Amino acid sequence: MASKSDVIPAILVLKQVLVPDDGTLDAFTDFQGVPAATQDTPIAFEASVEQVQLPQAEVLLHASCQGKVVTCELSHLNHVGQEDASQDVAYFISTIHVSGGEFSISMVIRTLGRAREGAPLHPQLHLPLSPRGTVLASVEFQVMTQKPSVQASIGASVFLHCIFSLSPGSGPFHIEWRRQYQGQGQRVYTWATGHGQALREGAWLESRALLESGNASLTLPGLTLRDEGTYICQISTPRHQVQQIIHLSIVETPKVRLYLVSETLPPTLFCTIAGYYPLDVTVIWHREEPGGAPTPASDAYFSSHRRSSVGTYSLSSSLRAEPGPKGATYRCQVSHVSLTDPIISEIWVAPPEKGTPLGFFIATGLFFLTLLFLGLRRC
Template sequence: MGTEEGWCLLLCLALSGAAETKPHTAETQWRAVDVVLDCFLAKDGGHRGALASSEDRARASLVLKQVPVLDDGSLEDFTDFQGGMLAQDDPIDIFEASVDLVQIPQAEALLHADCSGKEVTCEISHYFLQTRETTVETAPCFMANVQVSGGGPSISMVMKTPIDAKNDAFWHPMLNLPLSPQGTVRTAVEFQVTTQTQFLTFLLGSSASLDCGFSMAPGLDLISVEWRLQHKGRGQLVYSWTTGQGQAVRKGATLEPEQLGMAGDASLTLPSLTIQDEGTYVCQITTSLYRTQQIIQLNIQASPKVRLSLANEAVLPTLICDIAGYYPLDVAVTWTRQELGGSPVQVSGASFSSLRQSMAGTYSISSSLIAEPGSAGATYTCQVTHISLEEPLGASTQVVPPEQKTALGVIVASGLFLLALLFLGLQRRQAPTRVGLLQAERWETTSCADTQTSHLQEDRAAHVSQPS
């Protein structure tokens, strides 16, 4: 084990031991510590405002000097970096970077990455300034890109070497730069752009916030903020801010201008996500001297809806499982069959329809299976697995054997026949009563008519018997 690996191991043991023996205090304090990172130095080439592209890389170390981090009591045994900690028989380039001019909000994640089982990748390359002025003497600059695995933060830092060290006795033989007495390349971080996470996943229709923050040295001016989307070989502008004027190209995209100067926050909010919002987002910050960026991958997901139906009532019925409205494309469908009192058994032989895509970009597909009910019937389940689901989603139905269907049909028909007989019997019992009532009504009507006729005849007789 090398000296540097042993130092990291001692740091982890110290942090874990202190965390176990000391409880968290109510008041958390800040402490300045040295953060040491294993890096690679790209020797050749470079791009304006980006990493140098070269396969010729050498081992290097980056020491962020006296970075303020929250101390809950676990840093009591922590010691600062010393040049003698590195193995002398394996010389590497060591960059000491002062952070007095900027803030490194993700320093704690870098400090505890090894102990958390996460990997930190770091690459250093030459950086070329944005200014075109050739009369002003500028010191060489380097770019350090640091990323934490497992969805951790990403930091891009522009480091400037001092220009007032021409009389130093120690010089780097290859970089032609002054060295400290400990043999390190001294730099100062003047600009950094960071994001809390490099990968984001949101459901279709929700709102997303893409984190992008920055910090710059005094004397630098913020010129512009630009968000771009790269997807399937195409690029497009999403949002731009230039000297106080913001423009949203994607409908609804927002950025808080007042947070740019106050908190160095250039985060972008995207409401009502669609499939077209998926892709790689580039947050590019430009100052009066430097330009750098962060890359965030945004993935969209939509959960499927599952419906199971019986296509026909044949001797061997066909089951159809409709899976609709899911994204991304990959989906797994399995069938199981369970007889009464038995355990589920996976069934093969299912067929699939052609893939369908809606106007919104989601996918749908159907799976068909010929069912075999068995002697006592069976329950069939269509189970769907998709990346958007925490657990598989399923739908079930019971398939009855043909003979049970026939018996059930006979029982139903008999029941209907008995109900019909009962209804007819009730109708017959009510018929005499209705006939008697009708006859009574007819008798009353006849009596009233006879009475009226009798009275009319009496009146006529009285009229004839009167004398003239």
């Protein structure tokens, strides 16, 4: 774990990136290099991607135009072999994320060593600088996902996207998918020397796509709550290990029903919220009279959360309505992480019927019962 004192600014320039030209590339300015490097000058890496594929690079290119934020972090790798050390070669890993959960890529970058005899060295890295003041490098290995965060429902099948690309001569590769949840980890799928093994029932990846295009995406059918967690797609070669992290969340949308339980005064409303996951749910009551504005309805009763056999939750809420002389509309509003907009269920509660007061009927009934009792005694 790096401390704040170990974090220094840097610039990463990717060269020879293939992107579709939509007519806007002429508006971009070429990178002009950096001034003479000093202790305060940002470290600039000028890395070629000629040897590897960099898919969906246009997401990076147009991110700022779409209001997205790109974050990049470079870390030094210490497992340099003896043959590289003699050539002033160093390895770095770069991790790039685009806000909105649309793109994440990790790349192993190898510096190219001394470009010419007597080349100046960067004062911090002690690596040779190009005439443009940059550290020349090449991307040797990349692992990328288009979906760093995935939501799915119970019983569904989910596709965890993970693709990679290696430079020629990188050697054989090994794939391991792992799941982490609440501090515990387990292997889900492994692939090596042309053979795959599913350690979670039903998990699979397509071997043909893997060998032809570096597609290590994993499919998980029949999801249950036990599948929720953080999945790690790790690609290993004899020299490097690079991974992507994908968060899988299980979500179930609540089903809301609002109905009138009792019409006797005062009438009672009942709102049931069932089948949702995860647990957090918000229920708000509103009351609205004809021609008026909605106002919060207080004094609602809420039951405790109940859990079904599959792990989803349910909740109920009741409210004594006060329709008033003109009647009122009552709304049960439910918000949940699975919903873009709240679910609103409403019901009209009519005003009390006008007519003879109930007390009059009771008094009249008692009067006739008294007369009947006295008449029976006389007989």
